[in-house]
Every structure is written in structure tokens, then in C-alpha cells.
Amino acid sequence: MRLLIVDDSNLIRTRIARVVESTGLEEIFIVGLARDGREALQIARETRPDVVTMDLTMPEMDGVATIRELMRMPHPPSILVVSALNDKSTAITALRLGARGFLNKPFTDDELGLALLDVCKPL
Amino acid sequence: MTVPAHPSHVASPAASGPAPHSFWQRYRVIIVAVTLFIVIDLGVLMLNFYTSFKIAEDAVSVNLSGRQRMLSQRMTKALLTLELERRDGRDTGPAREELRSVVDLFDRTLHGFNTGATVPGGDGNPVYLTAVADDGGRKVVADALARWAPYRLALAPVLEGRASPSQLGIAVAYARNENLRMLELMNDLTSVLEVNATRRADFLRMVQSVGILLALLNFIYILYKFLSSLRRADQATEAVNEENREILDSVREGLFLLHPDFTLGTQISRSVGTLLGRAPRPGDRLPDLLGPLLFEKDLKDARDYMELLFSPHVLENLVHSINPLSCVEVKTLNALGKEERKFLSFSFNRVLDDGRVRHLLVTMQDITARVALEQQIDAERGRARQEFSSLVQALGADTGALRHFVARAETQLLQVNSLLRSLSEQAGTAEVRKTLEKVFRLVHTFKGEAAALHLDLLADMAHNFEDELQQLHNKDRLNGDSLIQLPLQLEGLLEKIAVFKQIPLNPGTSDDPAQTADHALARALQLASRAAADLGKQVHTRLVFEDGALEHPWAQDPELGSLVIQLARNAIAHGIETPAERSAAGKPEAGLLTLTLARRASGELEIHLRDDGRGLQPAAVRQRLLDLGWYPPAELDRLSDLQILGQITKPGFSTAEPGGIHAGRGVGLDAVLQEVVRLGGRLWARSSPGRGSTFGIVLPGESRREPARTPA
Known part of the structure; x- marks a missing residue:
């Protein structure tokens, strides 16, 4: 499973990467880290990830717009929204556009790991 | 059909267990x-x-x-x-x-x-x-x-x-x-x-x-x-139905199945009606039922969320946290026909059949008690935090001032207690009102000192106490029973004071009485001037001891500090203008408070506090007296400005807007006057409109205090 991590926070990006590289998630490997939606789309077109973790509030291009674009790709990836829950409506919109799950920030390593495993399951 | 349990999907026993008969x-x-x-x-x-x-x-x-x-x-x-x-x-x-x-x-x-x-x-x-x-x-x-x-x-x-x-x-x-x-x-x-x-x-x-x-x-x-096996089957079905009915009639949760078109299934637990305030029928649409209870945006979110759960791409256990109906505040009518505020939680679980989402199992719960508990815990946590910061501030504060405060506070509160106790149940409105005023003065003094020491928790509690006293005072008819709630407030304050008493407070390092007095009064001024910041004002203070004043027995008396605090707070609240007003009047932005102690030839100690604020304004006082309705307008017109200004020490008078923690209760000067009279002294005031006021206290030659009021 090819994973793209999208978050404007360096801390969160490295945190997710660290969890992915820990035990139990050997089948997932990271193909890219993006700071915002624009960068995410560029990397996604080059690397064609299977799974994307997506922040919702980012500069340049926010999560909802990015998800809309990603879902237009020929083989859209499985998207896990990882965001702080201050607006349920935005989260619901993201899922309506095609994201498969929502993980609330802050999260524990295990919560993230289990959510990633779930999102990696085929439809 | 299987209901997947969160988080792992578990098939129901009916599907996996052996058939009971081949x-x-x-x-x-x-x-x-x-x-x-x-x-x-x-x-x-x-x-x-x-x-x-x-x-x-x-x-x-x-x-x-x-x-x-x-x-x-x-x-x-x-x-x-x-x-x-x-x-x-x-x-x-x-x-x-x-x-x-x-x-x-x-x-x-x-x-x-x-x-x-x-x-x-x-x-x-x-x-x-x-x-x-x-x-x-x-x-x-x-x-x-x-x-x-x-x-x-x-x-x-x-x-x-x-x-x-x-x-x-x-x-x-x-x-x-x-x-x-x-x-x-x-x-x-x-x-x-x-x-x-x-x-x-x-x-x-x-x-x-x-x-x-x-x-x-x-x-x-x-x-x-x-026919007999048909009858048995019918009886078994009827028994199952009966059990279902009993469960649905008695389960506290609201339970029902929701179809993809958001209509309710045929089996609806009785609690749904109780929770929603009206009993839904099979086939009713959930959004229609929720419509009157929710804001439009929340209703749209709820509909979108339910749609998501019917969409196969969404992972059920990764969306529970965005359920917009996890805590919904609703107003419903209870059995008595009264409006009732409740918090409801709706949870949705997919009901799968052959891998497809056939229905959502909706579980409704009344979480009012839980929400109330959470709010209580939050409030408790806030209070604990405040208390902690109070203690930290107390520890950081001047230990001498704190020691005096604690001792005086306890005395004041015990005095309040005995005032309340001494009131007989047959006491009339006038007598009760008089007691209330006395209690008010004590509590107000306590509040002023607590606020001066930045013991905000205590000041807040005292403020609430004052609110209650004020409400009682405003009542037309009062008797001894009216004050039944007051000891509770008092207990709360005494408990807090007991906590402060346990803090080891060193009795100060200086043994020199003169230095102690200097220090205590300077501190009192400084404490009082903290109120200025809260009111958006700026104040500088100055302390002047004229010859021999420092050695005067009154100078070292902690009561003096208390009086100075009250006077200074009064001056800041009513006399000193805001920086903008001062600039407009051509004055420096920061006001100046000057406290002067002088020993008179007669042996009396004279203390006066001068401010460079707006001064006493007879017109404002007149208007206030009119508002209070103490005098008929015609009579007010006949009073001279001096007579008008004489009213400001009367209980209940204040020109500041009521309710602020620093002033506005109408007892500030009243409390000072009462205290001064009790100490055997007198109070005078001088004022010049636009240039400031001076309040003076003249205390007799010897420090004469009642034995009961001696601080520990």
C-alpha cells in the first residue's frame, strides 16, 4: 500500500510517518509527504498512492478541495481525514466527497494505526 | 442479518450458531x-x-x-x-x-x-x-x-x-x-x-x-x-413478538431501524416517544421528527451523516466521532405539560445484510445527567484552578497583609453569623432590613479587602453573597425566615478562610512598629490601586507621614489599613476618571492618590486621602438621590449642595453602576463611616469639582478598640 501523508504541520507528518514505520503496518510504505493540497495533488499524480491521510485546514488548498481533485483521478486513493474536530460539517463534506474515514486530532499511535489498516481494506 | 459491533464486526449468534432443529x-x-x-x-x-x-x-x-x-x-x-x-x-x-x-x-x-x-x-x-x-x-x-x-x-x-x-x-x-x-x-x-x-x-x-x-x-x-405445528409456530412467533414488545416497551433507550429513505421501521421502542416528546409512527421520516428540535444546519448535517452511513465507501467505525447528533440539546414537553430541556444522543449502527447496508439501527439516549455531570466537573475544575491560583497568589502576597486579612475576615464573617443568629423569627421587615444592611457592610468590606489582595475567588463569592443580600433587601416584606439561605453562603466563605488559615504565614520580618505601619499602609494603597487596572484606570500613589505620625498608636493598627483600602477603592471607583477623560480635562492620564498621616496637637491622628479626580458632583448626587427615590423632587430642590453631598455616606448610596466588583453597592463610604464611628473617630470630606476630593478621618489619641475585634 502506497501512502501519501498530507498535513501542514511538520509535527503531524513526522508523527504519522513514525507510526507507519512501526510494527504492524509493514504493508504500508510512504511515497510522499505534502504540506498542502497543491503539493499533495502534484505528488499524487507522480506516485499514484493507494492511501492518503488528509488534513482539512491547510494553506494554499484545503483538504476538501484536495479530496475533490483526488477523487477525479483515474484510480482514486482511499482517503483518511486526519483533522481536529471543530467543524463537523466540513468533515461530513469531506466524507461525502469520497473520503472513507475520519480520525480526530489528537490521536494515539494505536488509533492511527488501526484507522490506517481499516482504510487500506478494499471497498 | 448482522449488526456489526463497534469496532470489530461480529456476526449475530442467530447467523453463526447451529440451527436448533434439523x-x-x-x-x-x-x-x-x-x-x-x-x-x-x-x-x-x-x-x-x-x-x-x-x-x-x-x-x-x-x-x-x-x-x-x-x-x-x-x-x-x-x-x-x-x-x-x-x-x-x-x-x-x-x-x-x-x-x-x-x-x-x-x-x-x-x-x-x-x-x-x-x-x-x-x-x-x-x-x-x-x-x-x-x-x-x-x-x-x-x-x-x-x-x-x-x-x-x-x-x-x-x-x-x-x-x-x-x-x-x-x-x-x-x-x-x-x-x-x-x-x-x-x-x-x-x-x-x-x-x-x-x-x-x-x-x-x-x-x-x-x-x-x-x-x-x-x-x-x-x-x-x-395445524398443530402451525399453531405451535404461531405461538412461538407470538411469544417472540410479545418479548419484542416487552423489550421495546421497557428499554430506556430509544430504538428503531431506519430505512435508506430515512423512514422509521415498524419496531419502535416506547422511549422514543418519551425522548422526542411525541410518539412517532412507523414510516415517519426521521428528519421530519428532528426538524422542530434542531437548527437547520444541524439537521442538514444529520441528514448528510446518515447518508454517509448508507454509502458503502465510508468506514463505519471511522466516522462515529463526526456524528452531529452525538449530543443534541432539545426542548420537549414533559408529562406535566411543562417545557423541559434535555440533552439527547443519537447513535447510528449499520445493519448489514449480505454485505449491504440495509438499515441503520438508531439508539437514542437521554444524556442530560451525563452532560450536567460533565458541566459540573468542568465548573469544579475551573473552581479548583481558581482556588489554586488564589492560594498561589496568597503565598506570593504580602504575608503580613494576608495574615491581617485572614484574621479580620474571620472576625467579620463570625460577626455576620452572630447578626444572622440574633435575628428572631418574629423580626419585622424594618429590623431584618437593618440587619441586612449591617451584614452587607461587613461582606462588602470583606470583598474589598479580598479584591485588594487579588483573592478573586473570595471576592467573587462575597460578590455573590452581596447579590443575594441585595435581592432580599429589595423585597417588600421580610421576616427572620427570609434569611434562611444566607448561612450557606457564609459557610462557603468560612470554609475558604479556613483553608487560608492553614497556610503558614510568617508574622513579618520587621519588628520595628514604625516600619510595619509604613509598610502596611503603603501596601494597603498599592492593593487598593490594583482595582484601577480592572476599571481601565491608571493610578499613582503617594504616602506622606508628617512628624510624629508614624509613632502614633493608630498608625500601626491593621484596622487603619482596612479603612485606607476602602477609601482608596472609593476614590478610584468614583473619583479618578478614565485616562481618556483625564486627557480631555488636561490632566495626566494617571491619577494621583495621596495618603497623608498627621499627628494633631490634640494627640488625634488625622488621615486624609486626596485624589485629583472629578470631585464630588452635587448634580450627579442629586440625580442619584432622585433615582433612588429617597426624597420627593421638590424637597431635593430645597437642599443645598452641601446637604446633598452629605447624603453620600448613607447606606445604599452609590453613583457607580451597580454590580461591579469594585464599587456600586452603595455601601463603600457608609462602611467607612460606620467603622470610623465605631473606632470613636469622625469622617470629613472636601471636594472641588473637576479637581478632586479629599476624605479625612480623625481618630482619637489612643488606639481604642473593642476587645472582641482584636485580631489574632
Whole structure:
């Protein structure tokens, strides 16, 4: 499973990467880290990830717009929204556009790991 | 159907457990009965078939034995015709031919009766003639054969066409003799065969009747079994339904299934009605039910969220956290018809069938108690935090001032307590109101000092206490019972003071009384001026000791600090203007408070606090007095400005907006005056509009305090 991590926070990006590289998630490997939606789309077109973790509030291009674009790709990836829950409506919109799950920030390593495993399951 | 449990998907026991009865066990009786029915039917059918076949054979025999009689006649007739033809010299050929065919048929048929043979039937087609089995019949056949053998022998030369006239005569004689006998025998045979056939037909009837009877019995048995098992199944279904009903009627949660078009299923627990305030019916749409309870945006979110759960791409256990209905505040009417605020939680679980989301199981809960508890915990946490910061501030504060505060506070509160206790239940409105005013002054002083020390928690509590006192004071009628709630507030304050008492407070490092006084008053000014920041004002303070004032016994008295705090707070709240106002008036932005202590020649101590604020404004006081309604307008007009200003120390007077923590209760100057009078001193004031006011206190030569008020 090819994973793209999208978050404007360096801390969160490295945190997710660290969890992915820990035990139990050997089948997932990271193909890219993006700071915002624009960068995410560029990397996604080059690397064609299977799974994307997506922040919702980012500069340049926010999560909802990015998800809309990603879902237009020929083989859209499985998207896990990882965001702080201050607006349920935005989260619901993201899922309506095609994201498969929502993980609330802050999260524990295990919560993230289990959510990633779930999102990696085929439809 | 399976309801996936969160977080792992677990199939329900009904789907995975072994079936309680196998097919055979469940339907054994009916299978046996039906098999028996088929066997009986088949048996009857076979017997029927066999018997009717036999009856057909019997019919052939009866028919052929009848034909024997006819053949015997024809045989005799042919012989006589032959004899006649011969005598007349005519051709005997046709007659002989007739005789031959008749004899042959008769012979073959008769032997057929004996041994069984295929013979030409009535229509010329060959039929099988069975041998006669019946004893009576066999005897007749044997008799007929015995008689036929010589007869046949006599006929042989005739048939061969070489018979002499005598041989023909013998044959004719036989025919004459035997014809009747043969007819009788064949008649007997026919009778025997007919009896046999009748018996067989009877048997067939019996078989058919018994078969039908058995089939009927079997059918009744099957019907009985079927109906009773149907009844059992119905009873079991009814029991299940009854249990379902009981569960749905008594479960505290609201439970129902939701279809993809958001309509409710048929099974709805009773609590749904209680929770929603009206009982929904199967087929009602959930958004319609929630519409009156939610904001439009929340309703849209809820609809979108439910849609998400029906969408296969969404992972159920990764969306619970965005459920917009996890905590919904609703207003419903309770059984008494009163409006009730409740917090409801709706949770949605997918109900899968063959991997597809068929329904959502909706669980509604009343989480009001939980929300209240959470709010309480939050409030508790906030209070604890505030208390902690109070303690931290207290520890950081001047220990001397704190020590004095704690001691004075306890005294003040105990005084409040005794005031409340001393009030008899029969006390009238006026007496209660007077007590309230006294309590108010004490609490207000306490609040001022607490606020000055930045003990915000205590100041807040005192402020709430004041609110309650104020509300009571505003009532038209009061008696001793009216104050029943007050000891609770008091207890709360005393508890907090008890906590402060446990903090080890060093009794100050300086032993020099003069320094202590200097320090204490400077501190009092500084503490009071903290209030300025809260009011958006700026203040500088100055402390002046004139000769000998520092050594005056009053100078070291902690009561003095308390008075100074009250005066300074009063000056800041009412006298000093905001920086903007001051700038506009051409004054420096920061106000100046000057505290001067002077020893008079008489030995009295004079303390005056001067501010450079707006001064006392007779017009504002007049207006305030008008608002308070203390005097009729006409009377107010008659009072001089000086008389008007004299009103400011009256209980309940304040020109500041009420409710602020620093002022506005109308007891500030009142409290100071009461205290000064108690200490045996007097209070004076001087004011110049726009330039400031000075409040002076003159205390007698000796520090005369009541023993009970001596701080520890």
C-alpha cells in the first residue's frame, strides 16, 4: 500500500510517518509527504498512492478541495481525514466527497494505526 | 442479518450458531404421514389395477363360456344340415366347413378353460383365456371334457369327409344326446364364472373403500399435525413478538431501524416517544421528527451523516466521532405539560445484510445527567484552578497583609453569623432590613479587602453573597425566615478562610512598629490601586507621614489599613476618571492618590486621602438621590449642595453602576463611616469639582478598640 501523508504541520507528518514505520503496518510504505493540497495533488499524480491521510485546514488548498481533485483521478486513493474536530460539517463534506474515514486530532499511535489498516481494506 | 459491533464486526449468534432443529427432526411426523399416504395410495392403485385386470379376464371367460353354448347349438345344426344335404344328394361342403370351424373353436375354447390358451375372441381377435381355477368350475370343465372326448371322436370322420352314413348317424346321435347336456354344462360354467367375477368386483370395492378410508384417516392425521405445528409456530412467533414488545416497551433507550429513505421501521421502542416528546409512527421520516428540535444546519448535517452511513465507501467505525447528533440539546414537553430541556444522543449502527447496508439501527439516549455531570466537573475544575491560583497568589502576597486579612475576615464573617443568629423569627421587615444592611457592610468590606489582595475567588463569592443580600433587601416584606439561605453562603466563605488559615504565614520580618505601619499602609494603597487596572484606570500613589505620625498608636493598627483600602477603592471607583477623560480635562492620564498621616496637637491622628479626580458632583448626587427615590423632587430642590453631598455616606448610596466588583453597592463610604464611628473617630470630606476630593478621618489619641475585634 502506497501512502501519501498530507498535513501542514511538520509535527503531524513526522508523527504519522513514525507510526507507519512501526510494527504492524509493514504493508504500508510512504511515497510522499505534502504540506498542502497543491503539493499533495502534484505528488499524487507522480506516485499514484493507494492511501492518503488528509488534513482539512491547510494553506494554499484545503483538504476538501484536495479530496475533490483526488477523487477525479483515474484510480482514486482511499482517503483518511486526519483533522481536529471543530467543524463537523466540513468533515461530513469531506466524507461525502469520497473520503472513507475520519480520525480526530489528537490521536494515539494505536488509533492511527488501526484507522490506517481499516482504510487500506478494499471497498 | 448482522449488526456489526463497534469496532470489530461480529456476526449475530442467530447467523453463526447451529440451527436448533434439523429439517428431519422438525418435519418428521409430516414426512412419515405423507409417505404413508403415498404408500396407501400406491397399494390401493396396484390392487385396483390387478383386480380390474382379473375382472377383465373373468369377463372374457364369461363371454367365451356363453359362446360355447352357442357353438354347441351351431355344431348340432351343422351336423343336421350336413345329414340333410347328403340325403338330398346336394353338396355337403359348406355344411362340413361350418362344422369344422365350430368344432375347432369349441374344442380350443374348452381346452382353454382347462389349461389356459389364446383363442379367437368374440370379435375374431385372439384373446387369452385363463384356465378355470375355481373348484366348482374345474369340475364342470372336467365333466364337459369327458363328455366332449367321445363326441369329438365321433365327429372326426365327418369332419374328414369320409364318414359312412352309419358314422354320420352316430355323430348326429351324439349331437342329439349331448347338445342339451353341453348346453347345461356351459351354462353351469358361465354361472360359476359370473359368481367369481362378482366376488372379485366386491373385493375391488372393498379394497377401494378401505383405501379411501385409510387415505382419509391419513389426511386427517396430516391435517391435524400440520395445524398443530402451525399453531405451535404461531405461538412461538407470538411469544417472540410479545418479548419484542416487552423489550421495546421497557428499554430506556430509544430504538428503531431506519430505512435508506430515512423512514422509521415498524419496531419502535416506547422511549422514543418519551425522548422526542411525541410518539412517532412507523414510516415517519426521521428528519421530519428532528426538524422542530434542531437548527437547520444541524439537521442538514444529520441528514448528510446518515447518508454517509448508507454509502458503502465510508468506514463505519471511522466516522462515529463526526456524528452531529452525538449530543443534541432539545426542548420537549414533559408529562406535566411543562417545557423541559434535555440533552439527547443519537447513535447510528449499520445493519448489514449480505454485505449491504440495509438499515441503520438508531439508539437514542437521554444524556442530560451525563452532560450536567460533565458541566459540573468542568465548573469544579475551573473552581479548583481558581482556588489554586488564589492560594498561589496568597503565598506570593504580602504575608503580613494576608495574615491581617485572614484574621479580620474571620472576625467579620463570625460577626455576620452572630447578626444572622440574633435575628428572631418574629423580626419585622424594618429590623431584618437593618440587619441586612449591617451584614452587607461587613461582606462588602470583606470583598474589598479580598479584591485588594487579588483573592478573586473570595471576592467573587462575597460578590455573590452581596447579590443575594441585595435581592432580599429589595423585597417588600421580610421576616427572620427570609434569611434562611444566607448561612450557606457564609459557610462557603468560612470554609475558604479556613483553608487560608492553614497556610503558614510568617508574622513579618520587621519588628520595628514604625516600619510595619509604613509598610502596611503603603501596601494597603498599592492593593487598593490594583482595582484601577480592572476599571481601565491608571493610578499613582503617594504616602506622606508628617512628624510624629508614624509613632502614633493608630498608625500601626491593621484596622487603619482596612479603612485606607476602602477609601482608596472609593476614590478610584468614583473619583479618578478614565485616562481618556483625564486627557480631555488636561490632566495626566494617571491619577494621583495621596495618603497623608498627621499627628494633631490634640494627640488625634488625622488621615486624609486626596485624589485629583472629578470631585464630588452635587448634580450627579442629586440625580442619584432622585433615582433612588429617597426624597420627593421638590424637597431635593430645597437642599443645598452641601446637604446633598452629605447624603453620600448613607447606606445604599452609590453613583457607580451597580454590580461591579469594585464599587456600586452603595455601601463603600457608609462602611467607612460606620467603622470610623465605631473606632470613636469622625469622617470629613472636601471636594472641588473637576479637581478632586479629599476624605479625612480623625481618630482619637489612643488606639481604642473593642476587645472582641482584636485580631489574632
